[in-house]
Structure formats: structure tokens, C-alpha cells
Amino acid sequence: MAAAQLLPILLGIAWLIPLVSFVAILFFGPRMGAHGKGAATVATTAIGASLLLSLIALVSWTLAGHPVRSEHHDDNHASIQSHDAGQSPGIWPASHRSPAHSDAVGDSAGHASGHASGHGEVSAPISYSGDWYTLYASGALRLSIGWYIDSITVLMFVVVTFIATCIHVYAAGYMHDELHDVTDSEVQLETGESLHREGRFHRFFQALSLFCFSMLGIVIAGNLAMVFIFWELVGICSWFLIGFYFERHSASTAANKAFIVNRVGDFGMLIGLMALWGGLGTLHFGDSVSSATGQVEQGLFELVRPAENHHEQQVPDGLVAFAAADQIEKMAASNPSRSELRRKVAASVPGWREQGYGKWLLFVAGIGIFCGCVGKSAQVPLFVWLPDAMEGPTPVSALVHSATMVAAGVYLVGRFFPVLTPDVLLVIAYTGGLTLFIAATIAVTATDIKRVLAYSTVSQLGYMMLALGVGGWVAGLFHLITHAFFKSLLFLCSGSVIHACHTNDMRKMGGLLKVMPYTAWTMLIGCLAIIGAGVPFVLGLSGYYSKDAILAQALLFSRTNPQHSILYVAVAGGAFITAFYMFRLWFMTFAGAPRDEHVFKHAHESPRVMTVPLVALAIFAVVAGWALPGGLGVESLIEQSRPAGTAETTTTAGIFGTLTVPAEHESHAGAIHVTATLTAFATALAGVLLAGVMYFKPLISPVAVAHAARPIYTFLVNRWYVDELYHGIFVLPTLGAARFISAIDTQVIDRFINVLAWTAKRVASVDAWFDRVVVDGIVNLAGRATWKAGLELKRMQTGNLRQYVMFIVVGTVAIFVLATLLFRTSVAG
């Protein structure tokens, strides 16, 4: 079967299996084995099956003859050749869209369009898109559940399902406390006792399954509306899981905080969606077939980077016309026919585009979508929720808040990359730079082991955003994938430590290397991976490759745009701080002498069900960046899907001045690459050494440093006072406004209603008196009179027959007499 038909089926099933697991656990969870123990098996089997299908999809993708780009760094791989011929109704490989492409496809052998020769024929990457199900179709509005599959989709499927499988296995061990009734010592009841509750083992796996389904939904989504649906589903799963121990005040607050902060970002995303929808009338990424008309509709990517324009970015006609509504109104004033008006508008669209109509709309759309990503990927200024999200169980932190969900934001920026203008990219780069710096500095002083990792996650997400922002499309997504492996590894290791020590506080740990070797060594691999350790130019851990790619691209960007060279400083400085705090963490936890005897005595290596996933993830943390012979490797797989038209250096005069987005392959050039690699190596080494002299061989006392730089230290310990700032700016005014409104409610509205009620009561009492005395009186009087009359008349009922006869006689006579007197004439007549 051709990949075009096979992939949507494989990935679609892989996507839906966790949903089946969720539904099954939802209805039958408590009955699955003792205390729902079977729920873990169900969920793990489901995600394992998804992993299997994803791997088959990956194999079939590579076997389908998709182009595999060689990794040599010459200048001639700006174009990607497409071999795929899998065309069938409903499935459109993006490269088969227009006749203009057919020669590029056919001429695949030696075709290499040099960027140097201006705009050669650039072919679009292979992608498959289509719709499974139309949710709603009316006029131009069409919302559907569909797919958009290219190499990063397949890759993300494998990564997400693999990590999720590891974490499911791990969680089955980690969550075993929930298999019986739990006494939560962190929750004090009013009686002063600890909370005693039922275990919630199955509920945990239920939420994990729903989360996997939602995350895979984002990855496979064929249009922005579907992305948004699953975006929110992921948000609610995160809320469930952060608030898993919802009896703890801190956990429920953290869950609400994460949810509300994400809503702020999603509001921006909605604006972006509306801007695109209003102007273009479609939210599909790729071209699709309308189920109503049966015609091919162009998707967003084709609209923004049309093939006839050599995939160069331009403001789409729809957005131009949308922005130039006043001009169109002027045209319509002379009452032309519809077709005539349409023709006139179409004729003047290029002119309007020259004048800059629609430029801002495209900018707003990009920034809006990015806003959603800022929320989900915890970028400045919405990063405050992620560290608090560590209130959830550690497997959740590993899966949701480091490896996958927070990666969704980066993934969406990567997916949406062709539509983002250079101005938006600059905003993204600066946001990422700021985030990586702020988060890294906070991580330096954090003492909670999970919070260090949380800030490190924020910082690494900043790296990815920055990479995407400076044009490093592959670098950013590459780092996304390598980071997913080593960060989930680090979190699971920290979970193992917490499981053993029953505390998150690193100041109580130390010397654990001896008692938990598996955890210690796998965590060391994770630390080395995140700092990008490796032998320069020879071999390295996964982070070495992805971080180098980011550094190189940032260096290239600051070379071509000297006014933005601060970004490179941020990246290099961030690398130094990352190395410092990661090894500070490792030294404080595993090296040296135990700081707390009680904790140390209690510590033990975790069970095998927890260490096996650690080892599996550690292997991938090492090898994920390696390129296999024949160009097989994560980086080259990503490169296959590089959006058309982003392979060349582009210079545009944007809102923030002239900006050159350098081509990514130029960063592979010797001068840049060597400098970047050496910088990365030097900064990482410096960071590790500094951590070593402070925490391994205490030549410099950390306490003395903290004392010497007290203002800075206090500033960092208090996390840049961002939470306090938000508390002052947003929370307090909101609470104040709420109090004011509540005062209006109680003082004005309630009072008014009370007065109204009092008046009504008065009126009613008068009314009641009238009813009681007058109305009832009359009725009673009539009744009483009747009663009395009856009593009187009763006496005549003597029962004496002879008396009755007398009555009759006398009565008859009386009637006769009366009749004679009154009707004399008639009787006489």
C-alpha cells in the first residue's frame, strides 16, 4: 500500500487507541483488578500499541522512497526532491499540487536549485493531508477532523508514544501507593488529623490516556481548528493531573493557575485564528477537498507561500482584500455587478499588497498563534505556571510538563513556520531569549529538585523558540525531540530520588550515588545530554547536536543582523548557566557526603519497573542525535519536511526594520559551525567546572557567594519577583474589583431587594386583613344565616302526618285566596 493511504490509517489508529483506553478505564476502571490495578496494564498496552503503529509508520515513511538528504554541508541542498507518487482521491502530496512542480518532481536525480542563483525551482516537501470527518460545513465555513502528515508528524508520534510508554511503565511502579487507601500527611483536616482517602490509581491512568490521545491529536491535526480543540483538551488533562492531589491546597491552586494562565495565551490564539479565518476562510494547513463542492481548496501554507511565487512568503489575497475593505467599499459605491466587482478587486489586489495592506493582519495572525504557544510552552511572560505544575505526581511532570505538552507550543510554531513573517519570528526569538535567560537564572538558586528541572524545562523551551525565531527551523525541532528524551529521563530520575527520599529538598540529599546507582548514572547521562556534552567534531550526546545547531544558527543570525547579537549572547550565556545548575543538581543530590542521615538511611534504589524506563530513555538521550549512515537520523528526517521557501536567506523590510533571516544550511558552514561548537563546549565546560568547585570540591563556598551577592541572590530566590508582580498587577486588582462588585451586590442590589420585599410584606398583610375580615366575613355571614334558617325550619319537620295534611289544606286555601285576590280578573274570566 502506498504511504499516502497507509500513513493516515496507521497514525489515525495510533491516535485513537489511547482514547479507547481512556473510555474503558473511565467506565470500568475501579473494576479492573484489585483497586483498579489493571488500569495500568490497559493504558500501557494501549500506548504500547500506539508506539508500535508509530514505529511501523516511521519505517514505512523511510521505505516509501521519501527523499533522504545527505548530511554533507555543501551549498547545494537547498531543495528537496520528492519521489512520492502516492496519489489517490482525498490525499494530496503537497508537491503534486500544481503543474509548475511536475518538472521539479520528475527531475529529481540531479536537481539542485542553488539559492545563489536567485529563486530556482523550489519544490514543496512531501506531506499528506486530508479529512476523516467533517464536523460542520456551511458555505465557506468547514471544520473537520483531518490529518497533515509529514516527517515531523511521524517523528513526533514516535517520540511521544515512546516516552509515554516509558512513563506509563514507570508510573505503574511510582503510583503504587494509590493502590490502597492513602493517608495524605500534607492535608490537615479541621480535626487536626491527616486526610485519609481512597486510592486513585485508575484515575491517574485514565487521565494519562486522555492526555496521550489529545497530544497525538495536536500532532496529527490537519487544521488549526482541530489543533485548538486538542490544545484545550491537553490543557484540561494538565489540569486533572496537576490537581491529582486536589485535597492539597497547593495542588489545586497550581492546577487553577496553570489553567488560567493558559487561557490568557489561548485568547491570543483565538484572535490569530479569527484573523486567518476572516481573511482566508480556511484553517487547513495543506490543500484539501471540500466535501460540499468537491473542489480542491488551498490550505494556509499554499496561500501564504504560493507555488507560482516560488514559495516566497507573501500576504495572501484574502488577507489583502480583508484589510482593504474600505477600498472595496469605494469600488462598490458605483454599483457594479458582482462578477465585475470581483474582477476589479482581483486586479487591484497586487497593488494593495505593494501598499502594505494585510501586512499587519498576517503579523497579528502570527503573533496570535504564538500567544497560544507562549502559554502552552511557558514562555515569558506566561511561564509562571510551569514550576507550580510540579505539584502533580512526578510521572506527570515528566510526560506532560517537560516532554510533550509544553512541547506542543514549539511544535505548533514549527508547524506554522511558513506563515510566520520575519517580524513575528523576531518577536519569537526575543521571547525565547528572554525566557531562556530568566528561567536559567532562577534555576540556579532553586533547591527543590523538581523545580530546578521545571525551570530548566522553561529555559530549554526558550532555546527552541529562539532557534525557530532566528530561522533555525530544523535546529528548534531537533532540540524539541532530543530535549523530550533527556528531560523525561531527568524527571523520572528525580522522581526516583523523591520516591526514595520522600522529600524534594536537595539540601537534605547528597551521597545517593552509593545507594541508587542506576538512578545516579542515568541522571548523569541526562545532565550531560542537556548541557550538550560531547567530543567536539567527533561524537556527542543528543543534546550536543541540537544545541550546536541552535548556537550556530543564533551566531549566524547575529552576524547577519548585528543589531540583534544580544540573542547569541543569551544563548551562549544560557548554555553556561544550564551546565552550572544541572551539575549543581547532580552534585548536591548524588555526590559528596549525606547531608541528612535520616533521609540517607531511608533511601533505596527504586524497583525494576522504574529503573528499566530510565535505562531505555538514557539510551535514547545518548543516541537520539546521531545520524546513521545513509542520512538516516532525526535531523535529516526533520529536514525532509522543511517548509517550502524557507531554505533560502531572505531579507525583508519589516515592522522592526530590515531583517535578514539567514538560511539554516549556511550555519553548517565551517567558520560558523566551528565557532559555535567551541563556544558551546567552552561554556558547558566552564559551567560544569564552576559547579564542581562549588558543590563537589567546595573550594568556593556557595553560602559565601550568596552572601557576597545578596541582592542578586534574593532577587533570584524570589524568582525575579514575577509571581509577586503578577499578584500585584493582576490578582490583587481582580480581587479588589471582585470585592467592589460584591459590595455593590450586598449593599445596593440586596438592599434594594430587601426594601422591595419589606414593602411587599406590608402590602400583603393589609391584603390579608381585608381578606380575613371583609371577604371571609361576608361568606361566613351567609353561611351562618343559612345555618340559622335551617335550624328554624327544622322545627316544622315534626313527622306528624296529620299536621302535614293541615299544612297542605291551609296552604292550598291560602294560595286560592291569594290568587283570587291578586288575579281576580283571570279567574273570573
Place this chain on the structure above:
Amino acid sequence: MMLALLGVASVSHYLVVGAIMFCCGVVCMAVKRNALGVLMGIELVLNGANLNFVAFGSNYLAADGRSPLGLDGEVMALFVILLAAAEAAVALAITLNFYNNHATVDVDRADDLHG
């Protein structure tokens, strides 16, 4: 003598006889304590009225220059006799029952339902 008497007899005479019978019947009903006596009084009242029907149906009225009821008067009288017979049957049944319950036919004792 008789014929002479007949010759001078007119409707008024019959009406007088009827009225006397009627009054006798009423008085009998009013004064008798024996239920059978009361029933007899009723018979007298009915037959007093009956006499009037027959009288108005006779030809005497024609002699007075008025149109008589003709056979209608006799028919009405027959109806009344029929009615009286039915009434007597019902009344005698009531009386018998009364006697069964009270061991007397004194109508003054029949005051169980007095007010």
C-alpha cells in the same frame, strides 16, 4: 219523581257532591290516627275529584250552552281510578312495613324523621 229530580239536576249539583266528598276525605286524612283511615280519606279525595271529571264530561253542560268534555271526562276518571288502585297498593305496602317495625298503624307514631 226521580226523573223530575233528574230533570232539575245540573252540573252544579254534582260539583257540590264532589266538593263534599273531597272535604270529607281531607278531614278524614287530617283527623284519623289510623293509617288505614287516612288511606280511606285519600280515596274519598280522589273520588271527589273523579266525580267532577265525570260531571264535566256529561251532557248537562251542553244544556247550559257550554261545550262538555265528552268522553274525555270519563277517560280521565278511569285514569284516576287506575292511579288510585296503584296508590292504594303502594300505600298498603308502606303501612304493612310500618306495622312490622312499630307494631302499630298510628300515624302519629311515624315521626322518626322529625327535625
